[in-house]
Amino acid sequence: MDIFKGIDKVLPHLNFAWKRHKVILSNIANADTPNYRAKDVVMEEESVGKLKITREKHISPKSGEVFRVIEIQRRLVGNDFNNVSLEEEMAKLTQNRIAYEAYMRMIRGSVDKLNNIIKEGRQ
Amino acid sequence: MNDLFRAFSISASGMYAQRVRMNVIASNLANYESYRANGEPFRKLEVVFQALEDPKNLSKGEVPVRVVEIRESNEPFRLVYDPTNPRANQEGYVQKPNVELVKEMVDMITAVRSYEANLNAFSATKEIAQRTLELWR
Numbered sequence: 001m002d003i004f005k006g007i008d009k010v011l012p013h014l015n016f017a018w019k020r021h022k023v024i025l026s027n028i029a030n031a032d033t034p035n036y037r038a039k040d041v042v043m044e045e046e047s048v049g050k051l052k053i054t055r056e057k058h059i060s061p062k063s064g065e066v067f068r069v070i071e072i073q074r075r076l077v078g079n080d081f082n083n084v085s086l087e088e089e090m091a092k093l094t095q096n097r098i099a100y101e102a103y104m105r106m107i108r109g110s111v112d113k114l115n116n117i118i119k120e121g122r123q
Numbered sequence: 124m125n126d127l128f129r130a131f132s133i134s135a136s137g138m139y140a141q142r143v144r145m146n147v148i149a150s151n152l153a154n155y156e157s158y159r160a161n162g163e164p165f166r167k168l169e170v171v172f173q174a175l176e177d178p179k180n181l182s183k184g185e186v187p188v189r190v191v192e193i194r195e196s197n198e199p200f201r202l203v204y205d206p207t208n209p210r211a212n213q214e215g216y217v218q219k220p221n222v223e224l225v226k227e228m229v230d231m232i233t234a235v236r237s238y239e240a241n242l243n244a245f246s247a248t249k250e251i252a253q254r255t256l257e258l259w260r
Binding site for chain 2 (some may be wrong): 016018019020021022023024025026027028029030031032033034036039041067069078086089090094099100101104107108111
């Protein structure tokens with residue numbers, strides 16, 4: 001529906017932030033695991049914008065398919081072949097959390113708008 | 124919703140692993156001078172961490188950590204010259220447990236810091252969850 005457009009636009013970004021949060025959690029949990037490689041998520045740009053459903057029989061892409069978990073290529077940090085940098089993960093965690101909050105505010109704004117519409121219609 | 128709880132359990136797995144490590148360090152320090160019932164010196168214990176990277180979890184971005192085993196170290200025992208000790212061998216050396224104080228202290232600091240990092244991540248997840256719940260109001 002058209003009035004939910006604002007929410008629909010933010011939703012992929014919100015999913016991305018949530019998934020990235022989980023990946024950061026995993027990196028922090030495995031900060032002392034030998035042979036563990038730090039991971040990150042990337043959003044595949046082309047699949048976000050271009051794929052459109054123009055006919056009824058088109059299969060809609062699953063929400064999980066637009067993100068990809070990648071391993072970070074970096075020089076080894078410790079001598080246990082683990083390349084997690086805890087400082088960087090903490091920085092990413094904070095940054096990602098603020099991004100999530102911003103998206104949530106945007107959705108909140110849309111919801112408030114809808115609430116207003118409903119309220120005014122009642123009078 | 125299940126997704127949310129699994130995110131909490133990732134951080135929890137990290138905290139649990141570090142706590143097991145703390146227990147092992149405490150045991151090592153406590154047994155710095157002790158011997159077993161069969162007369163052999165105490166062997167240092169080591170924890171082995173493993174990332175649970177099965178492809179199903181990996182595509183979701185969830186990689187918890189697990190303690191796979193706690194094993195005895197094969198490092199050589201400390202030798203201390205003490206001819207009057209009843210455990211001394213012919214040359215007067217006594218075998219002591221292979222626990223090294225400095226290593227254990229360093230390990231302990233790392234474990235505490237990692238635990239804190241996981242705890243911070245845990246509370247970040249909590250905040251995100253609260254933000255999401257605020258939509259309900």
